[in-house]
Amino acid sequence: MKRNFWIVLVTVFAIGFYSCDEDDSPDKSVIATVSQGANYTNDIYYSLANGIVAEVPRTNWDIAFSVDAMSSSILINDGAGVILKVYPTDAGWNWTDAIDTTGYNEWDALYNSNESWEEAAFSQNATGHPNYGWGEYNSTTHDVIGVAMYIIKLANGDLKRIYIENKSATGQEYNFKYSDLDGTNEVSETISFNGVTSNYIYYSLENEEVVTDREPDASTWDLLFTKYIDNSIQYNVTGVKQNIGVQAIEEDDVLDLTLETYLESEFSDDITTIGSDWKDFDMGSFQYIIDADRIYFVKDQNDIVYKIVFTGFEGSSTGNMTFEITAL
Known part of the structure; x- marks a missing residue:
């Protein structure tokens, strides 16, 4: 294991940090372009080995449920403008209780974590095991039972109340219901995740429907080009998220790195290690400037390491971004 790690590191320095020798193969590097379309209409699922896997509408979903039997993760589409807030309830509350949104604007908004898929918006109010925010784990049935009411604001501005009733371990399904704030237009849904090969069901x-053919098979993609809320600045950004099991390192001024310096770096599971800060918007020129000294090393699910250097970003006019990929 240690011997293989050193081989990877030597390869990184031979190919990634120094100019190529005459005998080096020039086809190790590929210039790739992906386009989310004008105004970032689409999400792009991307394989470092095979290129674009899927191109799907970015705003055609509101919430997404993890299919992992050990997960309680429920996402919101915060990049499309969906906002989630916990509704303050009293002990013994009931779904049919009248909703009072006085003070709604002051309630804390819950967004997906920038670090982990597991720490999704519906779990941001978790208090610790067995409480996972929206529900509590039952050690007898292994179900997660809903304990919280939420107000969700859709991208179109509509407000709904929503209650995740449970995640059934034996049934391999989620049960939830939602309605208008006054209780009208109630919808009850059961979503099965049995046999699903993507990470989430949308x-x-x-x-009022499951969004099919959205996320591809979890084993087929490494990166997701999308929009999301950057929690450090509470702002909607365009950037890159890593798939579950994909790790990355961000490095600056790489030509000055020594082998010892690189050895101190560790691959991160942080899903926005690549993120959005490889570019900055210049208010003087009204153009995006690429950080020329920043590179990323990404380890895919098969432990193959790639070097990524972003070289272009055209902004919302086209949604085009260009980068160089080198298999190490």
């Missing part, structure tokens, strides 16, 4: 509250 659902549109606006259209």
Whole structure:
């Protein structure tokens, strides 16, 4: 294991940090371009080995449920403008209780974590095991039972109340319901995750339906080009998230790195290690400037390491971004 790690590191320095020798193969590097379209209409699922895996509408879902039997993760589409807030309830509250949104604007908004897929918006109010925010784990049935009411604001501005009733371990399904704030237009849903090969199942509250053919098989992609809320600045950004099991390192001024310096770096599971800060917007020129000294090393699910250097970003006019990929 240690011997293989050193081989990877030597390869990184031979190929990634110094100019190529005459005998080096020039086809190790590929210039790739992905386009999210004008105004970032699409999400792009990308394989470092095979290129674009799927191109899907970015705003056709509101919430998404993890299919992992050990997970309680429920995402919101915060990059499309969906906002989640916990509704303050009293002990013994009931789904049919009247909703009072006085003070709604002052309630804390819950967004997906920038570090982990597991720490999704519906879990941000978790207090610790067995409480996972929206629900509590039952050690007898292994179900997660809903304990919280939420107000969710859709991208179109509509407000809904939503209650995740449970995640059934034996049934391999989620049960949830939602309605208008006054209780009208109630919808009850059961979503099975049995046999699903993506990480999540996606659902549109606006259209009252499961969104099919969205996320591809979890084993086929490494990176997701998308929009999301950067929690450090509470702002919607365009950037890159890593798939579960994909790790990355961000490095600056790499030509000055020594082998000892690189050995001190560790691959991170942080899903926005690449993120959005490889570019900055210049208010003087009204153009995006790429950080020329920043590179990323990404280890895919098969432990193959790639070097990524971003070289271009055209902004919302086209949604085009260009980068160089080198297999190490």
